[in-house]
Amino acid sequence: xxxxxxxxxxxxxxxxxxxxxxxxxxxxxxxxxxxxxxxxxxxxxxxxxxxxxxxxxxxxxxxxxxxxxxxxxxxxxxxxxxxxxxxxxxxxxxxxxxxxxxxxxxxxxxxxxxxxxxxxxxxx
Amino acid sequence: xxxxxxxxxxxxxxxxxxxxxxxxxxxxxxxxxxxxxxxxxxxxxxxxxxxxxxxxxxxxxxxxxxxxxxxxxxxxxxxxxxxxxxxxxxxxxxxxxxxxxxxxxxxxxxxxxxxxxxxxxxxxxxxxxxxxxxxxxxxxxxxxxxxxxxxxxxxxxxxxxxxxxxxxxxxxxxxxxxxxxxxxxxxxxxxxxxxxxxxxxxxxxxxxxxxxxxxxxxxxxxxxxxxxxxxxxxxxxxxxxxxxxxxxxxxxxxxxxxxxxxxxxxxxxxxxxxxxxxxxxxxxxxxxxxxxxxxxxxxxxxxxxxxxxxxxxxxxxxxxxxxxxxxxxxxxxxxxxxxxxxxxxxxxxxxxxxxxxxxxxxxxxxxxxxxxxxxxxxxxxxxxxxxxxxxxxxxxxxxxxxxxxxxxxxxxxxxxxxxxx
Numbered sequence: 217x218x219x220x221x222x223x224x225x226x227x228x229x230x231x232x233x234x235x236x237x238x239x240x241x242x243x244x245x246x247x248x249x250x251x252x253x254x255x256x257x258x259x260x261x262x263x264x265x266x267x268x269x270x271x272x273x274x275x276x277x278x279x280x281x282x283x284x285x286x287x288x289x290x291x292x293x294x295x296x297x298x299x300x301x302x303x304x305x306x307x308x309x310x311x312x313x314x315x316x317x318x319x320x321x322x323x324x325x326x327x328x329x330x331x332x333x334x335x336x337x338x339x340x
Numbered sequence: 341x342x343x344x345x346x347x348x349x350x351x352x353x354x355x356x357x358x359x360x361x362x363x364x365x366x367x368x369x370x371x372x373x374x375x376x377x378x379x380x381x382x383x384x385x386x387x388x389x390x391x392x393x394x395x396x397x398x399x400x401x402x403x404x405x406x407x408x409x410x411x412x413x414x415x416x417x418x419x420x421x422x423x424x425x426x427x428x429x430x431x432x433x434x435x436x437x438x439x440x441x442x443x444x445x446x447x448x449x450x451x452x453x454x455x456x457x458x459x460x461x462x463x464x465x466x467x468x469x470x471x472x473x474x475x476x477x478x479x480x481x482x483x484x485x486x487x488x489x490x491x492x493x494x495x496x497x498x499x500x501x502x503x504x505x506x507x508x509x510x511x512x513x514x515x516x517x518x519x520x521x522x523x524x525x526x527x528x529x530x531x532x533x534x535x536x537x538x539x540x541x542x543x544x545x546x547x548x549x550x551x552x553x554x555x556x557x558x559x560x561x562x563x564x565x566x567x568x569x570x571x572x573x574x575x576x577x578x579x580x581x582x583x584x585x586x587x588x589x590x591x592x593x594x595x596x597x598x599x600x601x602x603x604x605x606x607x608x609x610x611x612x613x614x615x616x617x618x619x620x621x622x623x624x625x626x627x628x629x630x631x632x633x634x635x636x637x638x639x640x641x642x643x644x645x646x647x648x649x650x651x652x653x654x655x656x657x658x659x660x661x662x663x664x665x666x667x668x669x670x671x672x673x674x675x676x677x678x679x680x681x682x683x684x685x686x687x688x689x690x691x692x693x694x695x696x697x698x699x700x701x702x703x704x705x706x707x708x709x710x711x712x713x714x715x716x717x718x719x720x721x722x723x724x725x726x727x728x729x730x731x732x733x734x735x736x737x738x739x740x741x742x743x744x745x746x747x748x749x750x751x752x753x754x755x756x757x758x759x760x761x
Contacts, residue, residue: 267507286508292708307465307511307514307515
């Protein structure tokens with residue numbers, strides 16, 4: 217068996233609890249239920265909008281100058297290579313870990329908060 | 341200051357302190373800002389009629405807090421209703437119940453709250469535009485319309501920028517805290533850069549038809565003063581305040597009666613604000629004392645400004661010292677504009693031919709009207725009048741503001757009318 221990451225992309229930046237977005241929650245629940253029942257789902261999270269992202273680059277290797285940019289990573293040249301899920305007290309702590317990920321000097325690391333639902337979405 | 345202006349100033353300064361504390365208490369910047377603004381408006385409405393309360397800060401704190409908790413309670417109620425209908429947000433669990441807290445915090449707590457606010461508004465994960473907007477709105481207490489005017493953007497654009505910035509602070513959990521001592525060296529330059537940027541925008545507006553935007557210049561100075569009050573031991577903070585005092589002191593001489601630019605060599609130095617220069621010198625001395633022998637970029641710039649501020653006239657300026665300071669500044673910041681200013685100083689020290697050589701070494705600035713104008717001036721002094729005219733014509737197409745273009749037009753007329761030797 218092999219592991220895969222399925223990365224979800226959207227035409228527009230959105231909050232998951234936005235009224236227009238809620239209509240799709242049932243579909244997501246349906247997918248989640250099916251994938252869980254089949255035993256294939258290893259994890260997954262909803263993210264805050266791309267506007268909450270911070271992109272980090274470390275110049276000249278580990279311990280080099282840290283450069284932060286407000287917003288998501290949007291250059292077409294580099295490609296997505298993987299992801300880590302980091303639990304931290306606040307953005308500063310998350311960024312301190314992010315700057316140690318080798319991708320931060322080989323490319324870039326986008327740090328995006330995970331969206332927390334207050335309760336499970338209602339069943340459709 | 342009129343009594344009304346003094347009252348407004350009190351409300352603004354106390355409002356800032358109240359806001360910093362309220363954000364810590366309720367953890368919601370937007371709600372806190374609206375509440376403090378409402379309280380400030382209530383103060384401006386009722387104080388002239390009823391008299392200023394004995395403790396303006398306590399009055400504003402109580403009023404703002406009441407308003408903030410009203411909003412939070414309403415939001416919580418709505419969230420509960422939504423949760424009953426479907427599923428809600430976190431509002432109910434996140435917001436604390438109203439509690440009785442002593443209305444006025446000790447000064448040390450106030451300082452700490454203000455520092456928190458400074459470092460949150462100038463957090464490097466926010467765009468520089470957002471940092472500037474938040475600093476002017478939240479730290480300086482300017483209203484959105486005024487900030488929008490200052491940066492020549494529609495008010496709606498500025499509102500959106502602020503909303504987005506506050507939302508990012510909340511969503512990404514940008515912390516509301518003072519960086520630890522070990523983090524300060526990497527965070528402080530960012531804060532100083534925001535204030536410096538506001539000052540530069542004031543000193544050399546990037547567009548528009550006025551020479552100086554007095555509002556932004558005094559806001560930058562106010563912010564620098566605030567930083568100095570909060571961090572009196574930081575050498576670069578004192579240096580930035582010194583720099584802004586020196587440059588601000590020249591303001592009365594920088595524009596003539598027609599609203600035209602008067603450059604440093606031609607300024608009437610008797611118009612300079614001597615008190616501001618004296619204060620600048622004192623802050624620069626503070627910076628030198630605290631820097632432990634290593635001058636940072638703001639200290640070097642403050643020394644440069646001091647050279648001009650203390651010279652009796654352009655011709656009496658210590659150009660050798662100025663060139664040395666520019667060399668030091670270039671060694672810490674690779675800024676082409678610094679190199680441009682250095683070239684002009686070289687010209688004053690060693691003559692126009694040397695200046696031209698120095699300018700041609702930084703030809704990457706050829707799209708800058710300042711570089712063109714400096715080159716034109718060197719060429720004029722070398723009697724290469726046709727070349728000087730051509731440079732001035734190019735400079736006019738590159739100049740960003742109307743007063744700049746008028747100045748270049750006057751220069752061009754002088755070069756054309758000058759009889760050949």
